[in-house]
Structures are given as C-alpha cells and as structure tokens.
Amino acid sequence: MIQAQLGQLKEEYEQKGYCQIREFFNASEIKVIEEALETAKDKSEISEEKVTLKIGKYEEIDTKDHAYDLVKYDFVSSLLKKKLPFLNEITGKKIMIMHNAFFSVEPNQKGLGWHVGVGSFSFTQMDDFGASIWIPLDEITKEYRGGMQYVPIDAFPGKFLYTIHDLHLKNNIKWDESKGDLNEYVAGANTIMNKITEDVIDYTIKDDYAEDQYKVGDVLFFNKYVLHRSVPLKPGLHKIRRAFVIRLVDYDTRVDEERLGLFSKYTQLHSRLYRTLPRYNKDSVLVMVSRAIKQGLKSPYLRDIPYVQKTLSDRIADEYENILEGENTLKSDSFDVNLAELKASLKESLAAALYADISEIEEDQKFVDLGLDSIVGVEWITSINATYNLNMKATKLYDYPTLLDLVQYIGSEIKNSPNGSQFSQSNQITAKESPKNQDLSTDSQEDVRQKIRSILSQVASKKLTTQEANKIIAKIKQGK
Known part of the structure; x- marks a missing residue:
C-alpha cells in the first residue's frame, strides 16, 4: 500500500x-x-x-x-x-x-x-x-x-x-x-x-x-x-x-x-x-x-x-x-473467487448433468432428492475437477449434500489450491454450452431423463451392473 x-x-x-x-x-x-x-x-x-x-x-x-x-x-x-x-x-x-x-x-x-x-x-x-x-x-x-x-x-x-x-x-x-x-x-x-x-x-x-x-x-x-x-x-x-x-x-x-x-x-x-x-x-x-x-x-x-x-x-x-x-497484497494468495458466480455455474452444470431445467434445482435441497445418483455424481464431479483444476472425490457430495454446501467447499478449495484457476465464462460448464444439450428440445430432454431414471432403477434392483448402466447412459447422452 x-x-x-x-x-x-x-x-x-x-x-x-x-x-x-x-x-x-x-x-x-x-x-x-x-x-x-x-x-x-x-x-x-x-x-x-x-x-x-x-x-x-x-x-x-x-x-x-x-x-x-x-x-x-x-x-x-x-x-x-x-x-x-x-x-x-x-x-x-x-x-x-x-x-x-x-x-x-x-x-x-x-x-x-x-x-x-x-x-x-x-x-x-x-x-x-x-x-x-x-x-x-x-x-x-x-x-x-x-x-x-x-x-x-x-x-x-x-x-x-x-x-x-x-x-x-x-x-x-x-x-x-x-x-x-x-x-x-x-x-x-x-x-x-x-x-x-x-x-x-x-x-x-x-x-x-x-x-x-x-x-x-x-x-x-x-x-x-x-x-x-x-x-x-x-x-x-x-x-x-x-x-x-x-x-x-x-x-x-x-x-x-x-x-x-x-x-x-x-x-x-x-x-x-x-x-x-x-x-x-x-x-x-x-x-x-x-x-x-x-x-x-x-x-x-x-x-x-x-x-x-x-x-x-x-x-x-x-x-x-x-x-x-x-499491508497485504493478495496477488500471490488470491481470494478472487466470486461465490455467486460459482454457484450459478455449478447450478447450471448440475441441471445439465440431470437433464433438468435450472428452475428445478433447489439450492438447499439435497442432491439425492434432486435425483443425483452415484453414477451421474461421479461424472459431474469429474467435470467440476476439470473446470476448476481440482482433485475432488465424488464422496464430497455426501459431505456437502446441497448446492449451497458444495459451493462453499469448492470455493475454499479453489482459494487454497496452488493450481486453482480463476473461473471465467470460457471454462464454466453450463447447460447452454454443454454439447449434449445443444440439440435437445424440452420434450427430448424429458425423454432422456426418464430413460436414465429407468436405468438407475434397474441398477438399484441389481438388474444391471454399474458398468453396464454407464455404457447405456453414455450411448443415450451421445444420442445413440
């Protein structure tokens, strides 16, 4: 100063x-x-x-x-x-x-x-x-x-x-x-x-x-x-x-x-x-x-x-x-994490992962109640890690079970990470930018949601293995 x-x-x-x-x-x-x-x-x-x-x-x-x-x-x-x-x-x-x-x-x-x-x-x-x-x-x-x-x-x-x-x-x-x-x-x-x-x-x-x-x-x-x-x-x-x-x-x-x-x-x-x-x-x-x-x-x-x-x-x-x-300069120890923007980005990416409308995502509702299962959860965490240069385990979804909880945790991880990225519009994952959603109408998104939920029910009843379900879901998301 x-x-x-x-x-x-x-x-x-x-x-x-x-x-x-x-x-x-x-x-x-x-x-x-x-x-x-x-x-x-x-x-x-x-x-x-x-x-x-x-x-x-x-x-x-x-x-x-x-x-x-x-x-x-x-x-x-x-x-x-x-x-x-x-x-x-x-x-x-x-x-x-x-x-x-x-x-x-x-x-x-x-x-x-x-x-x-x-x-x-x-x-x-x-x-x-x-x-x-x-x-x-x-x-x-x-x-x-x-x-x-x-x-x-x-x-x-x-x-x-x-x-x-x-x-x-x-x-x-x-x-x-x-x-x-x-x-x-x-x-x-x-x-x-x-x-x-x-x-x-x-x-x-x-x-x-x-x-x-x-x-x-x-x-x-x-x-x-x-x-x-x-x-x-x-x-x-x-x-x-x-x-x-x-x-x-x-x-x-x-x-x-x-x-x-x-x-x-x-x-x-x-x-x-x-x-x-x-x-x-x-x-x-x-x-x-x-x-x-x-x-x-x-x-x-x-x-x-x-x-x-x-x-x-x-x-x-x-x-x-x-x-x-x-006096402290925070250039080497930055706080530049805008939690409001981070929350908005995560909310959109969660909606995309669930093939849901963003209005369906309640910020204080538990992920499991929103329909996020372990398979989709792993995929979502993987995309978050890639976006923000983190190494977060999927189990954190149980430790921080709502969007509000997870935003606070990810914000702190970004701040404390030596490789933490300053997230921007270019690397945020949103429903609008997600390739898998670009050509889907509202009706077709609902069809996809129903198919995925059916598959997850079969996993829960042990009619399908996790590996089998992953392969089927991957094909559905690719439009096959």
Whole structure:
C-alpha cells in the first residue's frame, strides 16, 4: 500500500470514524482464523449456544455462536501485532489489543439494530479511545447482503448514546420486589430506551449510512462512537455468515469502574429474565478487569491491570516495526473467487448433468432428492475437477449434500489450491454450452431423463451392473 492510499484511509477515518480496508488479511491468515475459531468452539462450553436477545419491543434478535474472547490474546497478537503500526498511523494512537468476539447469523435473521460500542467498551472511560476491526469470514455481496450498515460520525455523533445508556443502566438496576414483576419492569424500561434512541436515530440519519461489499480479507475498522447495525442475510449464497471482531483501545485508555459496575449489575439482572445473554470465557479480559477492580486498582490505566500488564508486549506494536508492515497484497494468495458466480455455474452444470431445467434445482435441497445418483455424481464431479483444476472425490457430495454446501467447499478449495484457476465464462460448464444439450428440445430432454431414471432403477434392483448402466447412459447422452 503506497503512502497516498494510507493518507486516504487516514482522511476517511478522521472524517467518518471508520474506513474499509481492502485486503487487510491474506488467505492464509483468514484460514488460520477459521481453524482457531473452530478449535476454540470445540473446547468451549458455549460453542453450540444460540443467543436470542429480547430487548424491549423487539421480540427477538438472533445471533449464533455469540461468544466473547473465544480465542486467547496470544493468537490475536500473532495475527494482528505486525499490523498495529499501520492502524496507529491511521488513528494517531498507540493501539493496544484487548478482547475479541465471534458472531454469526443465518439467512433472514434480524441481527442487532442500531447501536454503538457501549457493551463492548463498558470497561473504558467514555472519552477514551476504543475501536473494532470487523472481519467477515464469508463474502458479502450487494445481492445477498448480510453485512453491516454504518453512519459517519459527522452525520451522527454516537458518543452521546453512552450517556443515555448509562442513565438507562442506572434506571434498570433499581428494580427490587417492590417494583413489581421483573419481566414487565425490564421490558418496559428497554422499550422506552429503544423508543427514544430509535426516534432520535431515524430522525437524524434518515438514509445517511453506508453499506459495502466485502471480499474475504477485507475489514471494517471503526471507532466505538460509530453507529452501526446488522443487515439481514438473504438466502441463497451462505447458510451462515460469520464474522470475527477484535476490540482495541489506546495505551492510555482508562478503566471506568462505575460503568463496568453498572453493566455487570445490569447483565446479572437480565440473565435472571432472559437466560440467554452472551457469556464470557473465564479468562476473558472483561472478567480480568472486573477482578482487578474488586481487588483495588493501583492505576487508572487498562495497561496496568495485572493480566494486561503481564501480556502487554503481545498487545502493542514493537517500536521498530514499519508502519506499512500490516499491508497485504493478495496477488500471490488470491481470494478472487466470486461465490455467486460459482454457484450459478455449478447450478447450471448440475441441471445439465440431470437433464433438468435450472428452475428445478433447489439450492438447499439435497442432491439425492434432486435425483443425483452415484453414477451421474461421479461424472459431474469429474467435470467440476476439470473446470476448476481440482482433485475432488465424488464422496464430497455426501459431505456437502446441497448446492449451497458444495459451493462453499469448492470455493475454499479453489482459494487454497496452488493450481486453482480463476473461473471465467470460457471454462464454466453450463447447460447452454454443454454439447449434449445443444440439440435437445424440452420434450427430448424429458425423454432422456426418464430413460436414465429407468436405468438407475434397474441398477438399484441389481438388474444391471454399474458398468453396464454407464455404457447405456453414455450411448443415450451421445444420442445413440
């Protein structure tokens, strides 16, 4: 990244409070993140927990695998430390790694509404620096969406929401038995809070927000005052959209004992009501900060919390590291796999293999239910391997039994393959281009389908061997 591009990011961040950084991580680094998260989830008690937050008038705001500090600081350090000088240059801060979070949403889930980082930075002074790196682990496209919307701070200075939220917390924790039913009290307080903030937000921002596309490796870097919300994922591209988030503070960011105390009491109260709030791993930074406060702080700075101090060298940049050390060019480690195009190509080739109309191919339906048997499956996989220069086994159709599943797998294989091809119109297999379909009318295609299904039934009843069936099907496809 040349100095001019760095200057553009600095200017954008200063004006908006955020900037989208293209190709911040390379393919190998993203793969490391994915593997680390899967390993951590397997070892964590919260790995399978689906979290539904019921906040005021919202019936449900679903997230999945909603966990804080799922991976330890040393992993994040190994991933991010060399990039800190780059972020320091953008912000003018001496950035320090704090904690991390993992979120995933399924198609049509609401996700989180408009909010700022009041929870994520509940332990910091309101005026002190805090920022996040949002790292989508799945491609986000204009068609299928599933990313985030965010508002420039010059359009909506979200800092004031911290003050409102503090007042809200103080009101919430006043509950006792004399206040009546806990459910009604908390739900009522939340509804009032949401109504106030929603009216202010809607009136102020209108449509003054951004929503970008992301290739895997791109990130959003934004400070804790930036108003943002989830955008629902449309069905068809991903069965689930995952994101890893790293929270950052400044070397001089201070602890806010009062806010953390309020947030802690508020969380305990809500856990009695909803029982589904996200939990923290026992070695989470937030847990460690709370513990240090109980034992008595000797310094107002986060860097002097014993747990943070002990690991400080892993959380900040080394003085000698180059500003542009964190820049990655992905030319030799390319992500250039357009999953939407890949899915469209595979869908057409599957329809051709099955002698079916493309409208008959349901993307989330199992291949076996679409009529794909082992013989045709082997042929289809062979054509896919030839097209994308892969060495995929036909058994992968059982491991990834729907088109949506298989697209994700093949996409990752193309990215990770040293010989992975950039698929183009010239090498995609489609029903339109397939020679065996060029001269077939709709009626004749249906005849062929019926003949093949009859042959496959004979194989199933052991009237024909696989070898015999293959020979007959080959002749049918050749028009003999």
